[in-house]
């Protein structure tokens with residue numbers, strides 16, 4: 001199977017299918033630091049990233065924002081002093097899509113770089 005970081009986000013059709021259990025079980029091992037959470041009734045991928053100060057956390061928010069615009073797939077970003085909570089889900093299908101797993105993997109790459 002291709003690495004999630006090689007996947008380019010695809011536009012989603014409103015009401016299209018969410019990721020199957022098999023897909024989730026195939027993708028999730030590549031993003032071990034992320035949790036699958038219920039965000040206001042919608043399944044989402046969530047991870048909290050920690051930084052030395054507010055400035056570094058803000059810089060990371062901007063990096064993820066750039067990535068989101070490049071792929072035209074957008075996260076929820078919660079910025080606090082030294083902490084950024086990132087949530088990926090696909091609003092159009094009210095659930096998880098391969099796009100979300102790919103963006104989570106790319107968010108990890110940004111954090112590690």
Ligand SMILES: C[C@H](O)[C@H](O)[C@H]1CNC2=NC(N)=NC(=O)C2=N1
Nearest residue numbers: 011072073074075089090091092
């Ligand atoms: C038209 C365009 O594809 C949509 O508005 C995109 C933009 N970014 C998006 N981001 C996310 N996370 N979910 C979406 O459904 C979505 N839709």
